[in-house]
Amino acid sequence: RPCFVLRCYPSENDEGYVDLWIDKENSTIWQAAFPSDCLDAKVRSSPEITNLRIVARFHEASFEKLIPAEAFALKPRTDATPVRKFVKIPDSLPSELIGDGVPEFSLLTQSGKILESEDFKGKTTTLLWISGNAKLETIYELDQLVKDIPGERQNYGVVYSEPNRASYESDVHSMNMALHEVARNTTMPFYYDKDLATSLQFRVKSIPCLVIFDKNLRVQFARNIEGEWLKDTRAAIERINEGEDIAEEMLSEYKQFLEAYHGQLLAAGVSSAADAASRSREIDSPFDINSNGRLISNRTWTNSQFKLPGNICVAELGNSKLTYVLDGWRTVVQLDDQGRAVNRYELDLPNEFGVSTIRTNTDSQYRMWFAAFMPQGNRVFVFDHNWKLVSTYPNDGEAAIRDVKLTSNDEMIVAFAGDRGVHKVNLRSASGDKISNQPCSSVSQLGRLGVFEGKLIDLSSGKSLSALATWQVSRIDSSENQHCCLGTSKDGNWFAIGVVPNDSVNWSASIGPQNFEHNLDSVAASDTGSAAWAIANSDGAVHLFGRDGSWLGDFETGNEITGVALVTENGQQRLLVGSKSGVTNWDLRFSQSATLPASHRNSR
Numbered sequence: 001r002p003c004f005v006l007r008c009y010p011s012e013n014d015e016g017y018v019d020l021w022i023d024k025e026n027s028t029i030w031q032a033a034f035p036s037d038c039l040d041a042k043v044r045s046s047p048e049i050t051n052l053r054i055v056a057r058f059h060e061a062s063f064e065k066l067i068p069a070e071a072f073a074l075k076p077r078t079d080a081t082p083v084r085k086f087v088k089i090p091d092s093l094p095s096e097l098i099g100d101g102v103p104e105f106s107l108l109t110q111s112g113k114i115l116e117s118e119d120f121k122g123k124t125t126t127l128l129w130i131s132g133n134a135k136l137e138t139i140y141e142l143d144q145l146v147k148d149i150p151g152e153r154q155n156y157g158v159v160y161s162e163p164n165r166a167s168y169e170s171d172v173h174s175m176n177m178a179l180h181e182v183a184r185n186t187t188m189p190f191y192y193d194k195d196l197a198t199s200l201q202f203r204v205k206s207i208p209c210l211v212i213f214d215k216n217l218r219v220q221f222a223r224n225i226e227g228e229w230l231k232d233t234r235a236a237i238e239r240i241n242e243g244e245d246i247a248e249e250m251l252s253e254y255k256q257f258l259e260a261y262h263g264q265l266l267a268a269g270v271s272s273a274a275d276a277a278s279r280s281r282e283i284d285s286p287f288d289i290n291s292n293g294r295l296i297s298n299r300t301w302t303n304s305q306f307k308l309p310g311n312i313c314v315a316e317l318g319n320s321k322l323t324y325v326l327d328g329w330r331t332v333v334q335l336d337d338q339g340r341a342v343n344r345y346e347l348d349l350p351n352e353f354g355v356s357t358i359r360t361n362t363d364s365q366y367r368m369w370f371a372a373f374m375p376q377g378n379r380v381f382v383f384d385h386n387w388k389l390v391s392t393y394p395n396d397g398e399a400a401i402r403d404v405k406l407t408s409n410d411e412m413i414v415a416f417a418g419d420r421g422v423h424k425v426n427l428r429s430a431s432g433d434k435i436s437n438q439p440c441s442s443v444s445q446l447g448r449l450g451v452f453e454g455k456l457i458d459l460s461s462g463k464s465l466s467a468l469a470t471w472q473v474s475r476i477d478s479s480e481n482q483h484c485c486l487g488t489s490k491d492g493n494w495f496a497i498g499v500v501p502n503d504s505v506n507w508s509a510s511i512g513p514q515n516f517e518h519n520l521d522s523v524a525a526s527d528t529g530s531a532a533w534a535i536a537n538s539d540g541a542v543h544l545f546g547r548d549g550s551w552l553g554d555f556e557t558g559n560e561i562t563g564v565a566l567v568t569e570n571g572q573q574r575l576l577v578g579s580k581s582g583v584t585n586w587d588l589r590f591s592q593s594a595t596l597p598a599s600h601r602n603s604r
Contacts (some may be wrong), residue, residue: 002023002024002025003021003022003023003024003026003030003031003477004018004021004022005021005022006020006022007019007020008020009255016034017032018033019032019033020032021250023492024153024575026490028405029058030057030058030492031055031056031057031058032055032056033054033055033056034054034056043082050246051402056211061424085355089226091206092205092206093205093222093250093254094204094205094206094209094210094211094222094223094224095202095203095204095205095209095211095219095222096203096205097202097203097211097219097222098219098220098221098247098250098251099218099219099247099248099250099251100218101216101217101218101219101275102117102201102202102213102217102218102219103117103201103307104117104253104328105198105201105202106115106197106328106329106330106354107157107191107192107193107200108160108191108192108193108354108481109189109190109191109192110189110190110192111321112193112352113351113352114329114351114354115191116353117217120213120217121215121216122157122215123153123155123156123215124153124155124212124213124214124215124237124240124241125153125154125155125156125157125212125213126142126146126154126155126156126157126210126211126212126233126237127157127158127159127191127210127211127212128142128157128158128159128188128208128209128210128225129154129159129161129193129199129204129207129208129209129210129211130158130159130160130161130207130208131160131161131207131208135208135225136182138186138208138225139158139186139188140186141230142158142188142210142230142233143186143187144155144189145230145233145234146427147187148233148234149237149238153215153241154237154241155339156188156189157188157189157190157191158188158189158190158191159191159192159193159198159199160190160191160192160193161193161198161199161204161207161583168223171411174338183382197308197328197329197356200308200580201307201308202219202599206224208224208225208279208465209222209223209224209225210222210223210224210225210229210233211554212233212237212240213596214238214240215585218247219242219247220236220245220246220250221233221236221240221246221247221250222250223236232391244261255266269467287474295544295552295553295554295555295588295589295590297553297555297575297586297587297588298586298587298589299585299586300339300574300585300586300587301338301339301584301585302339302581302582302583302584303335303340303341303582303583303584304581304582305341305582306325306327306333306582306583307327307328307331308327308328308562308580309326309327309562309563309578309579309580309582309583310325310326310327310328310356310562310563310578311325311326311357311520311521311562311563311577311578312324312325312326312521312563312564312565312576312578312583313358313359313360313370313565314360314520314565314566314567314576315360315361315362315368315370316362316368317362317366317368317385318366320569321337321567321568321569322334322368323335323336323337323565323567323576324358324360324370325563325578325583326355326356326357326372327344327359328354329345329354329355329356330346330349330354330355331345331346331347332343332344332345332347332358332370332372332387333345335583337569339583339585344346345386345387347372347373347381347383347389348388348389349381349389353374353377353379353381354374355372355373355374355377356373356374356375357372357373357374357375357404357521358371358372359371359372359404359405359406359408359412359418361406361407361408361445362408363408363409363410363501364409364410367384367385368384368385369382369383369384369385369406369410369412369427369494370382370383370384370387370406371383371404371406371412373401373404374399374401375401375402375403376402376417377400377401378394378397378398378399378400378401379394379397379401380391380392380393380401380404380412380414380425382412382427382430390427391427391428391429392430393412393414393423393425393430393432394423394432395430398420399416399417399418399420400416400417400418401414401415401416401417401538402415402416402417402439402440402441402442403415403440403441403443403447403475405441405443405444405447405448405478406427406445407445407446410426410427410428411424411425411426411427412424412425412427412600413425413435413443413444413445413446413447414432414442415439415441415442415450416439417439417442418439419437419439420434420436420439420457421435421436421437421438421439421440422434422435422436422438422443422447422450423435424447435447435459435460436450436459436462437462438450438452438457438459439452440452440457440459441474441475442475442476443459443476444476444477444478444483445477445478446478448457448460449465449476449483449499449503450475450476451473451474451475451485452464452475454472454474454487455468455469455473456468456473456476456485456499458503461511465499465503467499467503467505468485468487468497468499468505468506470489471485471487471488471489471495471497471508472487472488472489473485473486473487473497474486474487474488474516475522475523476499477523478525479525479526479532479533480503481500481501481527481528482498482499482500482506482525482532482547483498483499483500484496484497484498484499484523484525484533484535485497485499486516486522486523486535489510492513493510493511493512493513494508494510494511494512494514494516495508495510495511496508496509496511496533496535496545496549498548500545500549506548506549507548507549508549509545509549509551511535511543514537514539514541515537515538515539516537516538516553516567519563520536520537520538520561520562520563520564521563522535522536522537522564523535523536524536524564524565524566525566526566526567526568526573527568528568528573529566529568529573529588530546530552530588530590531544531545531546531552531566531573531575531588531590532545532546532547533545533566534564534565534566536561536564536577537561538560538561539560539561540556540557540558540559540560540561540579541554541555541556541557542554542555542557542561542564542575542577543555544575544588552590555575555577555586557577557579559579559580559581560579560580561577561578562578562579562580563576563577563578563583564576564577564578572587573587573588574588575588576588
């Protein structure tokens with residue numbers, strides 16, 4: 001939920017402070033963070049522990065009520081392992097590409113132009129990665145360093161990596177305004193990394209950080225923004241300009257650091273450093289999925305041959321299901337049922353445009369159509385079954401696009417921000433008619449319902465549906481005979497809500513706290529098979545529900561999810577999950593019953 005953060009200092013002479021997260025809507029305190037000063041002195045003085053804080057989160061908090069004594073009783077867990085010694089987790093290198101060539105990448109300039117990796121070839125390039133929590137002084141310091149290094153053998157730039165999470169919208173807006181001010185007062189070019197796309201390609205592990213690659217696009221140096229980073233950066237640029245290979249030196253120093261760390265593990269009682277490294281690899285392994293409920297899953301294939309897998313969509317052609325995956329900003333890859341790439345389509349887009357979302361549907365004559373767009377962008381590109389560009393909408397590009405859905409009637413529904421409202425557009429002629437004045441953030445498949453200011457409304461009348469008044473609705477998706485909405489309750493928990501054609505709520509289920517990226521199509525629908533809805537969040541969880549809202553199971557992928565789809569073909573239901581590691585297929589089966597966890601209690 002959107003919150004104010006209030007930092008409270010005890011007094012002028014005391015050290016430390018407390019951060020309070022206060023709900024913007026109802027002034028409830030959701031969380032308090034305490035500094036290490038309130039910890040035991042032995043813990044505070046440990047040289048291995050720095051920047052430690054305690055966070056108290058108040059779940060389902062109630063106020064002005066007597067708390068029973070048993071609520072304060074300490075009940076030790078029988079499966080707990082006593083902690084013998086704290087060992088600080090080693091910091092990873094800021095980029096895992098040190099010593100390797102950079103992949104093909106794209107960056108969006110402030111003017112809207114897309115720069116490709118080849119545009120940086122031939123010079124040493126220094127890129128400073130920042131995000132919404134960056135100290136703007138860092139940019140000024142790098143700008144001064146640039147001016148002090150003579151010659152024109154290097155490129156410089158600031159990459160603003162924006163996670164684009166709904167809860168961060170106000171922070172992102174404030175940061176964008178601040179960056180415009182900084183850009184006017186520095187010589188640094190600024191680039192926009194939408195949804196961390198380029199950060200993932202560079203395998204950036206922490207932000208802010210600095211990455212330097214040489215004229216041959218080989219990463220030579222990466223550094224966190226701390227300590228004597230300016231001094232180290234200057235030395236690295238000068239050495240790389242002289243043709244030195246400093247990547248191996250960095251990797252050698254890091255290897256020595258890890259060996260020292262493993263020595264600490266041994267001293268702390270871990271059986272062996274190799275065992276610790278093995279455990280680390282198991283934890284970090286992509287799609288080491290845990291599941292529960294009625295779900296019985298079997299991973300059948302993974303395709304990792306993607307530069308940057310994103311949105312997944314499934315098109316119907318007769319009895320066949322065709323899977324398409326967006327790879328980067330301008331390429332679509334078609335996969336067969338074994339995960340093999342059978343076609344690769346380079347989208348015919350203007351040079352300055354990229355897309356992050358693809359949608360599909362089949363018309364009344366069984367022809368496939370595709371729409372590709374960027375949320376908050378100003379164009380929708382319509383393609384035929386061979387991904388040939390057919391039309392573009394709108395022509396003026398004056399309003400930001402919030403959502404696009406394709407119907408089975410050779411039409412698409414386009415929701416705009418601002419007073420442009422919602423349009424129904426002919427796919428062939430790109431002629432559109434306004435069907436609502438409301439600036440909806442999400443619309444249903446047929447353009448009858450939309451989400452406006454947290455309410456689900458009838459687009460023709462503009463009236464909100466009272467059946468969903470309990471929730472702050474954020475999006476709506478459709479299957480053949482039902483809608484699924486995502487919304488939050490007053491306590492901040494997310495719900496999946498089933499809405500039937502008469503606009504009544506058929507079911508609802510709590511899915512707890514969630515993190516949904518704007519460009520992740522979080523809800524996948526299936527008209528056949530046991531699972532009707534797959535709801536994915538960006539942090540790696542997938543929740544599966546039947547048509548009646550029955551909970552079927554949860555996946556915990558351990559990876560940031562970039563795309564999700566449900567497919568039922570030849571009697572077998574499959575779940576496709578995309579992440580930066582690739583696209584993985586899971587064959588799904590469901591047992592007869594499962595114990596419903598408290599976090600998923602349905603309220604009908």
